Amino acid sequence: xxxxxxxDALIALMAxxxxxxxRSARRAVLHLVRRRGSxxxxxxxxMATVADSARECLTCGNVDTAExxxxxxxxxxxxxxLCVVEDVADLWxxxxxxxxxxxxxxxxxxxxxxxxxxxxxxxxPKLVDRVSSEGVEExxxxxxxxxxxxxxxxxxxxxxxxxxxxxxxxxxxxxxxELDYLDDGTITAxxxxxxxx
Numbered sequence: 045x046x047x048x049x050x051x052d053a054l055i056a057l058m059a060x061x062x063x064x065x066x067r068s069a070r071r072a073v074l075h076l077v078r079r080r081g082s083x084x085x086x087x088x089x090x091m092a093t094v095a096d097s098a099r100e101c102l103t104c105g106n107v108d109t110a111e112x113x114x115x116x117x118x119x120x121x122x123x124x125x126l127c128v129v130e131d132v133a134d135l136w137x138x139x140x141x142x143x144x145x146x147x148x149x150x151x152x153x154x155x156x157x158x159x160x161x162x163x164x165x166x167x168x169p170k171l172v173d174r175v176s177s178e179g180v181e182e183x184x185x186x187x188x189x190x191x192x193x194x195x196x197x198x199x200x201x202x203x204x205x206x207x208x209x210x211x212x213x214x215x216x217x218x219x220x221x222e223l224d225y226l227d228d229g230t231i232t233a234x235x236x237x238x239x240x241x
Contacts, residue, residue: 105150107132122146124181154192185212
């Protein structure tokens with residue numbers, strides 16, 4: 045039987061999750077405890093299962109329950125197109141669109157001199173190896189439009205120069221976006237990436 049210290053420890057752990065602070069974690073734990081049979085127990089069991097079975101794909105870095113993820117194993121996916129993303133959340137976001145039918149490469153972050161993250165701490169050497177050995181015909185850089193993301197994109201472009209064509213996602217005004225709410229950098233990127241109608 046859990047005592048109050050266990051509940052407080054659960055709240056503290058939940059508060060460490062992205063998007064949850066102490067108050068939200070407290071509300072979530074209270075909700076789970078109130079719905080112990082229908083929510084808390086199944087959630088705990090599933091979390092234990094995922095903790096045992098989840099692993100990083102040896103090829104691309106995606107999270108799956110097999111050593112090679114379903115995307116890398118899918119024969120219908122094009123092995124000639126390789127989309128480079130910072131982390132698994134970015135891969136999952138790309139997959140939600142249902143538009144990309146190639147394969148992925150998860151870097152595991154971005155280059156950052158301040159945080160002492162260099163190319164060897166990321167999966168950049170593995171990317172260069174994959175481009176050479178897997179018959180990749182185009183690399184799409186789908187990195188975030190941050191300073192570290194752009195620095196990483198330039199570094200990767202330098203590493204792959206002359207080996208394979210490299211493209212990046214378009215940047216600018218989002219669908220449904222209003223100019224009045226956009227920052228200066230987004231408007232500048234949209235102007236620079238303009239095209240004829």
